[in-house]
Amino acid sequence: MPMKDSDRTYRIFISAAEPSGDKLCAKLITALKQRGYNIKITGFGGQNMARAGCLLLVNTTQKAAMTYNAFSHILFFYRAIKKAQKHFADAKPDLVIVCDSPSFNFHIAKAAKAAGIKTLFYVAPQLWAWAAWRIGKLKKLCTGGLAAILPFEPDWFGNRGLECQFVGNPLLEDINAKQIAPKKYTNFSVSGAHIALIPGSRKSETETLWPAMQHIARRLKARHPSVRFTAVAANEQVEQALRQNEMKILRCNYAVDAVYDTAKKVDFSLVASGSATLQVAAAACPMVIMYQSNKYLWHLVGKRIVKTKHLSLVNILSQKELVPEFMPYFSSIAPIVAVCEKLLDSPQKLSALSVELAELAKPLAGINTSQNIVKMIIDQLGVDK
Numbered sequence: 135m136p137m138k139d140s141d142r143t144y145r146i147f148i149s150a151a152e153p154s155g156d157k158l159c160a161k162l163i164t165a166l167k168q169r170g171y172n173i174k175i176t177g178f179g180g181q182n183m184a185r186a187g188c189l190l191l192v193n194t195t196q197k198a199a200m201t202y203n204a205f206s207h208i209l210f211f212y213r214a215i216k217k218a219q220k221h222f223a224d225a226k227p228d229l230v231i232v233c234d235s236p237s238f239n240f241h242i243a244k245a246a247k248a249a250g251i252k253t254l255f256y257v258a259p260q261l262w263a264w265a266a267w268r269i270g271k272l273k274k275l276c277t278g279g280l281a282a283i284l285p286f287e288p289d290w291f292g293n294r295g296l297e298c299q300f301v302g303n304p305l306l307e308d309i310n311a312k313q314i315a316p317k318k319y320t321n322f323s324v325s326g327a328h329i330a331l332i333p334g335s336r337k338s339e340t341e342t343l344w345p346a347m348q349h350i351a352r353r354l355k356a357r358h359p360s361v362r363f364t365a366v367a368a369n370e371q372v373e374q375a376l377r378q379n380e381m382k383i384l385r386c387n388y389a390v391d392a393v394y395d396t397a398k399k400v401d402f403s404l405v406a407s408g409s410a411t412l413q414v415a416a417a418a419c420p421m422v423i424m425y426q427s428n429k430y431l432w433h434l435v436g437k438r439i440v441k442t443k444h445l446s447l448v449n450i451l452s453q454k455e456l457v458p459e460f461m462p463y464f465s466s467i468a469p470i471v472a473v474c475e476k477l478l479d480s481p482q483k484l485s486a487l488s489v490e491l492a493e494l495a496k497p498l499a500g501i502n503t504s505q506n507i508v509k510m511i512i513d514q515l516g517v518d519k
Contacts, residue, residue, distance in 0.1 A: 141172065144515050147227040147251075148177035149218070149242045151194045151211075151235035153335045153368050154409060155257070156180035157391075158304045159233050162256070163187055165504035171517060176221065177231075178214060178242075191217055215241045222249035229278055229514050231256055243275035252278030252514060256507055258298055262290045263450075269294050278514045281507050284451070285498070299510065302501025305409055309394065309416050311499040316418045316488040317401070319481035327401045327478055328362045329354070331386070332393060332414070333376070334406030335368030340375060342426035346467055347404050348381045353471045354478070355384065364389055366396050366410075397421075402478060407461050411448045416499055418492040420484050422474055423448065425461035452494055457487065 146166075150159045160182035163175055167187055175188045180195030192214045222230075222245055230246040232239035236259040243253040255276050261268055272280075273296050280298040282288055291298035331351060333343040355361050364387040365380075367373035373390050380386060389396045393410045397403055397417035405411050407425040414421050423446040444450050446459045458473045477483055 144171060144173045144229075144517070145225060145227040146173060146175050146177075146229050146231060146511070146515075147218070147221065147225075147246075148175060148179065148183065148188060148231045148233065149194075149239055150177070150179040150183065150233040151238045153180060153195045153372075155233040155235060156182045156195050158257070159183050159188070159231070160186040161304060161504045162231075162507055165508045166511060169508060169512070171512075176225070176227075178218070191221060211238055211241075214238075215245060218242050219245045219249070222246060222251055227251055229254060229511065231278075231511070233257055240271065240275060247275055247277065254278035254281065254510060254514060256281045258282040258284075258287050258291065262287065263445075266294075269296065272296065279510045281510060283503070284447070286451075299506075301506035301510070302503035303409075303412060303498050304503040305394075305413050306416055306495065306499045307501055307503040309495075309499040311496045314416055314418060314492050314496050314499060316485065316492045317420075319401075319485045319488070322401065322481045322484065324475075324478040325358045325360050327354075327358065328364065328399065330364050330366060330396050330400040330403040330405075330414075330419070332366045332396075332403060332405045332410055334408060334410070335372060337375075339406050339408075339425075340372060343406050343424055344376055344379060346424065346426065346464075346470075348384060350404060350467050350471050350474065351384050352381060353467070354474060357475070363387070364396055364400060366393050367391075402474070402484070404474070407446050407459070409447070411446055411457075412495065412498065415448050415491040416495040418488045418495070420477060420487040420491070421448075421457050422470060422477075423457055423459040423461065424464065424470065425459075426464060427462045448491070448494065452490070456490055456494070 148159050150156045156179045163186035177188050178192045178194045184190050230251050230253045232242050234257040246253045258280050281301045282298050283303045285300055288298040288300050331347045333340045333347055351363050363384050365376055366389050367376050373388055394413040394417055397414040397419040403414050403419050403421040405414050405421050405423050407423050411423055445461050448457055449455050460470050
């Protein structure tokens with residue numbers, strides 16, 4: 135029954151384990167507070183969430199900058215789960231929201247269920263790509279709603295008995311679909327190309343992809359000395375790490391938290407697989423997508439559990455290899471350099487690819503994701519609207 139006491143304080147716990155989730159949840163918190171309800175928010179996340187008004191119990195985003203071994207990594211999350219369990223028992227939140235990072239947040243949702251608290255999943259776990267067998271576990275833990283940021287996900291989950299709502303993609307909600315337009319390559323020459331290097335936000339990504347991207351850039355610069363590079367860092371900590379490990383011969387410029395804006399300015403991008411690829415697509419910027427993992431683990435385990443024909447979001451959404459993807463691992467940069475050179479040597483191919491990326495992104499842009507997820511939260515809280 136809807137609550138009618140306007141003075142009631144609603145308590146929400148939010149768990150975001152990565153910098154990307156911290157940004158998404160900060161936007162969510164801001165939108166929620168704008169509704170004027172008396173809501174107290176605590177949780178796990180980073181400084182973006184804290185600035186938006188969340189009382190952080192654990193800064194989970196700092197772990198990316200920590201020096202740790204596997205044991206200390208596990209211990210960090212074990213302690214975080216224990217802290218969540220205690221908080222649920224003591225504070226008894228009205229709702230728990232977990233954002234992305236299912237390997238960690240399934241544990242948070244399990245703790246919430248044990249405490250009798252509903253859990254809303256913001257960013258549906260990508261079970262359609264791997265581990266579809268976990269749908270049964272998700273059904274048990276997802277007691278407060280499932281929010282999808284990819285348009286095909288409601289059908290996939292619905293066909294398996296779990297209601298799911300498409301809320302839009304938060305990374306594209308501030309982009310006007312009418313302003314998405316293909317790049318012009320009429321007078322383009324590879325000798326004057328401007329290329330973005332976007333190695334991701336996680337430490338595991340930047341440690342493997344940043345050196346590889348630089349080696350590719352060095353090969354391109356050896357052939358075309360006037361080529362310029364801009365590296366995009368997820369935050370100031372990542373920027374510092376990239377600068378410390380920069381090949382000085384490249385003379386990179388740096389941009390922080392500016393994937394879309396940078397992709398709008400450049401001619402071509404090398405991008406870590408993940409949500410950033412959709413921002414690059416919205417900028418209609420031709421790209422090559424990269425991801426580096428252990429090839430032995432991939433052959434032993436990975437290829438047996440991954441069910442999608444393509445692995446990058448751009449190619450999954452387009453249902454074809456629209457852009458070249460070098461993942462789940464690459465043993466040599468030579469094939470990547472060859473593909474980059476082939477694209478950069480052809481203004482016609484760059485132009486055609488830019489047109490297709492613009493058309494792919496338009497239906498996803500400008501949807502008010504934050505307000506849609508806020509509506510789901512208000513419904514779960516039973517607030518008298």
